[in-house]
Amino acid sequence: MSQARASYEELFGWPVSVQVGGRNIVVALGQVLNAITMPAGLGARVRALLDWPVPVFATPDQARWTFLVGAAKARNSIVFEPGVEMTPAGSYLAIPADLGGPGWIEPPRPNRPLPPAGTVLALAGRLAYDRARRSA
Numbered sequence: 001m002s003q004a005r006a007s008y009e010e011l012f013g014w015p016v017s018v019q020v021g022g023r024n025i026v027v028a029l030g031q032v033l034n035a036i037t038m039p040a041g042l043g044a045r046v047r048a049l050l051d052w053p054v055p056v057f058a059t060p061d062q063a064r065w066t067f068l069v070g071a072a073k074a075r076n077s078i079v080f081e082p083g084v085e086m087t088p089a090g091s092y093l094a095i096p097a098d099l100g101g102p103g104w105i106e107p108p109r110p111n112r113p114l115p116p117a118g119t120v121l122a123l124a125g126r127l128a129y130d131r132a133r134r135s136a
Contacts, residue, residue: 002018004099008099014033019094026092026095028090030071034070035068036066042083042084042128044065046067046123046127049123050120054114057095057103058103058105064083068095069116084124
């Protein structure tokens, strides 16, 4: 666990720590990065349309995807579309311990900036709106 923590800190400058009880690597949100979580199907469509690689990992059941984005100072958990949520600043998020291992849909890459939260949220909103409009 300490090696994984060091990798995230050294390669990306992320504020990570080890959650001893759950043996998880957790990252503090709000200062360097933030997280947007959505259903996997919508996440796959968002990822396919983004112009650059963005770190994305899945929940163990693969039902939801979390996009790591640039810092956003949301004070509360914000739901933008049904099922699309940005985690509030000051929260801690468990991330996959193995940088290239299971859980990552798209692992983070050194020297790649994270996309702005607004870019991912706008794309998710547009795709959700288009889908709702087509089914109406």
